[in-house]
Amino acid sequence: MDRRIGVYICHCGLNIAGTVDVAEVARYAGTLDSVVISRDYRYMCSDVGQELIKKDIKELELNRVVVAACSPRMHELTFRNACRDAGLNPYLYEHANIREQCSWPHTDRELATNKAKALVRAAVRRVYYNEPLEVKEAPVNPNVLVVGGGIAGIQAALDIANGEHKVYLVEREPSIGGHMIQLDRTFPTLDCSECILTPKMTEVRQHPFINLLAYSEVEEVSGFVGKFKVKVRKKARFVDESKCTGCGVCEQKCPWKTDSEFEAGLAKRKAIYIPFPQAVPNIATIDKKLCVYFKTGKCRACEKFCEAGAIDFNQVDQIIEVEVGSIIIATGYDIFDPRLMPQYGYGRYDNILTGLEFERMTSAGGPTGGKVLLKNGKEPESVAIVHCVGSRDKNYHEYCSRVCCMYGLKYAHLLRELTKAEVYEMYIDMRSFGEGYEEFYERVSREGVNFIRGKVAEIAADPVDGKLIVYCTDTVIGKALRVCVDMVILCPALKARSDTEQVAKTFTINRRADGFFLERHVKLDPVATPTDGIFIAGCCEGPKDIPDTVAQASAAASKVLSLISKGRITLESAIATVDETRCLGCGRCEESCTFHAPKVVAKNGVMVSEINETLCKGCGTCAVVCPSGAMSIKHFTRQQITSVVEALTEA
Amino acid sequence: MVEFEPKIIAFACNWCTYAAADLAGTSRIHYPHNVRVVRVMCSGMIDPSYVLRAFEKGADGVIVAGCHHVDCHYIDGPVKCDAMFARLKRLVHTLGLEDERLRRELISTSEGVIFAKVIQEMVELLKKLGPSPFRIEARV
Numbered sequence: 114m115d116r117r118i119g120v121y122i123c124h125c126g127l128n129i130a131g132t133v134d135v136a137e138v139a140r141y142a143g144t145l146d147s148v149v150i151s152r153d154y155r156y157m158c159s160d161v162g163q164e165l166i167k168k169d170i171k172e173l174e175l176n177r178v179v180v181a182a183c184s185p186r187m188h189e190l191t192f193r194n195a196c197r198d199a200g201l202n203p204y205l206y207e208h209a210n211i212r213e214q215c216s217w218p219h220t221d222r223e224l225a226t227n228k229a230k231a232l233v234r235a236a237v238r239r240v241y242y243n244e245p246l247e248v249k250e251a252p253v254n255p256n257v258l259v260v261g262g263g264i265a266g267i268q269a270a271l272d273i274a275n276g277e278h279k280v281y282l283v284e285r286e287p288s289i290g291g292h293m294i295q296l297d298r299t300f301p302t303l304d305c306s307e308c309i310l311t312p313k314m315t316e317v318r319q320h321p322f323i324n325l326l327a328y329s330e331v332e333e334v335s336g337f338v339g340k341f342k343v344k345v346r347k348k349a350r351f352v353d354e355s356k357c358t359g360c361g362v363c364e365q366k367c368p369w370k371t372d373s374e375f376e377a378g379l380a381k382r383k384a385i386y387i388p389f390p391q392a393v394p395n396i397a398t399i400d401k402k403l404c405v406y407f408k409t410g411k412c413r414a415c416e417k418f419c420e421a422g423a424i425d426f427n428q429v430d431q432i433i434e435v436e437v438g439s440i441i442i443a444t445g446y447d448i449f450d451p452r453l454m455p456q457y458g459y460g461r462y463d464n465i466l467t468g469l470e471f472e473r474m475t476s477a478g479g480p481t482g483g484k485v486l487l488k489n490g491k492e493p494e495s496v497a498i499v500h501c502v503g504s505r506d507k508n509y510h511e512y513c514s515r516v517c518c519m520y521g522l523k524y525a526h527l528l529r530e531l532t533k534a535e536v537y538e539m540y541i542d543m544r545s546f547g548e549g550y551e552e553f554y555e556r557v558s559r560e561g562v563n564f565i566r567g568k569v570a571e572i573a574a575d576p577v578d579g580k581l582i583v584y585c586t587d588t589v590i591g592k593a594l595r596v597c598v599d600m601v602i603l604c605p606a607l608k609a610r611s612d613t614e615q616v617a618k619t620f621t622i623n624r625r626a627d628g629f630f631l632e633r634h635v636k637l638d639p640v641a642t643p644t645d646g647i648f649i650a651g652c653c654e655g656p657k658d659i660p661d662t663v664a665q666a667s668a669a670a671s672k673v674l675s676l677i678s679k680g681r682i683t684l685e686s687a688i689a690t691v692d693e694t695r696c697l698g699c700g701r702c703e704e705s706c707t708f709h710a711p712k713v714v715a716k717n718g719v720m721v722s723e724i725n726e727t728l729c730k731g732c733g734t735c736a737v738v739c740p741s742g743a744m745s746i747k748h749f750t751r752q753q754i755t756s757v758v759e760a761l762t763e764a
Numbered sequence: 765m766v767e768f769e770p771k772i773i774a775f776a777c778n779w780c781t782y783a784a785a786d787l788a789g790t791s792r793i794h795y796p797h798n799v800r801v802v803r804v805m806c807s808g809m810i811d812p813s814y815v816l817r818a819f820e821k822g823a824d825g826v827i828v829a830g831c832h833h834v835d836c837h838y839i840d841g842p843v844k845c846d847a848m849f850a851r852l853k854r855l856v857h858t859l860g861l862e863d864e865r866l867r868r869e870l871i872s873t874s875e876g877v878i879f880a881k882v883i884q885e886m887v888e889l890l891k892k893l894g895p896s897p898f899r900i901e902a903r904v
Contacts (some may be wrong), residue, residue, distance in 0.1 A: 147837050163819075181869075184786045185790075185803070186782070186783060186786060188777075189839060208799075210786075210803075212789065213785070213786040213787075213789030213790055214785050214789055214801055215789075216860060217787045217789035217790065217792055217798045218788055218792070218793060218794055219794065220794060220879070221797065224797040225797065227797075228797050228800065231800060232800070235800075344813050345845030349895040559891055621839065621878060622839075623834070623836070623839050624834070625834055626812065626834050631834070631835070633837075643836075643838065643839060644838050687805070690894060703842065707838065707839045707840055708838075730837075730838055731805055731807060732805060732808055732809060732837075732838035732841055733804070733806055734806070734808035734809065734838075734844045735814075736809070736811065737808065737809065737810070737811050737843075737844070737848055746805075746809065749804065749805060751811065753815070754802065754804065754814055755813070757802050758773060758802055758814050758818050758821070759817065760815050761773060761800040761802065761819050762771060762773060762800075762817075762821035762822055762823050764821075764822060
């Protein structure tokens with residue numbers, strides 16, 4: 114069919130016309146091969162501009178369109194849709210960027226006009242070779258997988274389940290609740306963390322649309338948006354979930370102890386345990402590594418005393434397969450180990466605590482019953498709170514952990530409330546950016562807390578009385594200080610989970626250099642990932658406080674809900690395609706593809722590559738490695754790209 | 765005598781370097797007009813033949829640019845581009861072109877300033893090197 118190309122040069126007011134001679138570019142475009150009409154207009158993206166194109170498509174029977182205007186990242190879709198409305202396949206449209214990459218960065222009118230001509234020439238040549246592409250759709254499975262049962266996962270699961278869509282909530286630990294359930298009071302309102310979280314946890318347990326898979330881990334994910342297949346390993350608890358009543362007698366009778374994870378090591382738990390009283394599900398779990406029965410074959414104390422007969426030493430891991438249409442990852446964070454900073458003496462000297470340990474100490478249900486106590490059982494008379502332990506530090510983590518300033522202030526407040534101690538807050542900058550945070554800072558500043566602006570250099574112990582000496586420079590008065598205290602609370606960085614590399618691989622998502630999961634766009638697509646249908650929420654994306662985590666979880670849930678509500682997905686049209694007559698079946702495309710889209714299969718007795726159209730993202734690496742030229746990318750064919758290269762290099 | 769104006773073809777991935785070039789424009793950062801950008805979806809899509817064709821048609825320099833390794837929209841496109849580039853570099857050397865005429869750059873979305881700087885540097889360098897030997901042959 115003869116090509117009938119229409120070319121439209123946009124003035125964009127003076128944005129383009131101020132530097133580029135648009136009339137001259139339009140005149141030049143009119144001389145190019147197959148161009149039927151060439152016009153310039155003040156604002157092509159306006160309704161009038163778009164109508165101009167639609168009218169020409171109908172009246173002049175155009176079968177290709179080029180608009181030279183702003184960046185295609187701005188308005189390519191606008192003009193594709195205009196073409197579609199006029200009955201032209203949207204892929205028979207081409208966009209030339211003569212604003213962001215011509216009129217704006219250049220000043221010389223003649224040179225800019227010449228460059229604009231070259232860019233238009235390239236678009237006209239390319240559009241000549243463009244082919245119509247079919248826009249395909251596929252259905253979306255309305256079930257959802259949420260990975261991680263902290264506040265982010267809980268919130269996302271509830272938001273989706275409340276829309277009456279089935280949610281599989283997978284949690285690695287015996288109970289949901291995450292880090293938030295370990296916290297005492299939450300800044301800046303000081304409402305108790307348990308009090309606001311446990312109702313949500315109970316709601317999860319009772320929700321008819323949530324299938325809670327606690328003490329379970331995702332092993333394998335295959336498929337694609339709308340149709341994922343997920344294998345979940347439900348780890349053996351050695352307790353029959355249907356029989357256990359959570360009475361806790363087994364726990365009392367078990368003679369074997371270890372540090373309690375929930376109490377941050379400040380108290381012990383047993384080999385059979387319920388991590389904390391409000392655990393969801395409220396079911397005992399046997400720690401196989403600790404349980405003596407598994408080592409020696411003797412003991413079985415728990416079994417003897419369990420009235421419900423729930424103990425089952427023969428239980429094995431189960432693999433559960435679920436099918437879902439979308440996935441939310443909310444796997445949270447790890448806490449930086451202050452032992453990596455030996456200058457702070459953590460683990461070497463008594464009475465140096467991490468933030469989480471202090472949270473447990475001030476919790477009413479915690480090991481000290483909410484009392485702040487030194488190792489010797491006395492109340493401290495002076496306490497230093499050290500900010501930025503492993504955060505904002507080039508040697509450890511460069512980023513700001515975002516929550517430490519505020520919880521550091523909270524500790525100061527609690528110490529002043531619960532004890533008579535003198536409190537020193539040692540910080541680099543005070544970052545109180547959220548709602549009510551600055552007001553909280555003001556409030557704590559009036560409570561007689563000593564603020565020292567400077568990073569702590571070292572913490573040592575006095576060999577005589579065992580008091581802790583904090584060395585620090587007060588940068589406000591420019592003096593080196595030596596502060597003697599009874600207790601030090603370190604505020605360690607929030608860091609990416611140690612297994613994020615593995616998790617990223619399982620779900621085919623990406624990580625930033627700091628290990629946290631990468632969002633699709635830092636500003637405009639903060640919960641999506643490069644893999645369609647997989648979203649991220651909470652601290653697995655980066656350190657954040659509870660309000661931000663909840664907002665992000667709800668954002669991820671809303672993304673999922675809009676996928677479900679539409680019920681189908683539009684598949685990428687510009688994807689790989691195989692010329693089976695040229696394909697050698699060598700499988701190099703299969704090896705090169707990150708998304709597992711190509712697969713070598715037997716067709717009529719010949720091995721050829723086949724593309725799974727729902728998996729292919731159109732990145733084009735398979736076409737580069739293909740030795741026979743059988744593989745090409747629709748809308749980015751060799752011919753199309755080469756035509757652009759030639760048109761841009763000529764003249 | 766008219767000063768020699770080099771011709772540069774820059775291959776840029778849609779998600780990072782192309783966006784960086786846009787950002788340079790939006791921020792009105794001025795850089796030489798000599799560069800012309802070819803938009804591809806991913807730097808992993810850039811075929812060695814495209815680069816060779818640019819040189820054949822008279823480009824004085826070619827830039828192969830895309831995301832940093834951690835930013836890739838397609839997870840690991842830059843790794844694949846690196847592998848292609850290493851082979852291409854040897855080939856271009858064998859063909860008798862100066863190594864500096866072919867350049868690999870990682871420029872992320874927010875690095876409009878760096879895009880402009882790279883173009884500026886490349887133009888200065890190519891002005892020193894003079895026209896591509898292929899280009900002189902083409903003229904003769």
